[in-house]
Amino acid sequence: MSTQQSAILNTDSDEWIEVGRLEDIPRQGARVVRRAQGDIAVFRTLDDEVFALRDRCPHKGGPLSQGIVHGKRVACPLHDWKIHLDSGLAVAPDEGCAARFPVRMEGGRVWLSLKGITA
Numbered sequence: 001m002s003t004q005q006s007a008i009l010n011t012d013s014d015e016w017i018e019v020g021r022l023e024d025i026p027r028q029g030a031r032v033v034r035r036a037q038g039d040i041a042v043f044r045t046l047d048d049e050v051f052a053l054r055d056r057c058p059h060k061g062g063p064l065s066q067g068i069v070h071g072k073r074v075a076c077p078l079h080d081w082k083i084h085l086d087s088g089l090a091v092a093p094d095e096g097c098a099a100r101f102p103v104r105m106e107g108g109r110v111w112l113s114l115k116g117i118t119a
């Protein structure tokens, strides 16, 4: 089973956008929101929390959306760095940070703000 699904959203706004239903995101996987400025990975944990990070590993740019989520971390599929979903920071001793984006749940649907918390 694939752990990744894609959503193509046609907006450049900083407004909240609807990503889809929580069920549309595989547990321990991600759904990708494609934008001209760079893709965003929206992750779902095993216990149904959601987080969003730029879909680009701070190591060498691997697609974090294709990694597996364990707890509140995702393992990059390229070289297995672990990235904290709630901060975007790499787990020590690795160093780096993926930009975070605000997400919220409303009536079983996932919303994403295109305004990143970190650059």
Ligand code: FES
Pocket (backbone or CB within 6 Å): 057, 058, 059, 060, 061, 062, 076, 077, 078, 079, 080, 081
């Ligand atoms: S690119 Fe992610 S661990 Fe190397």
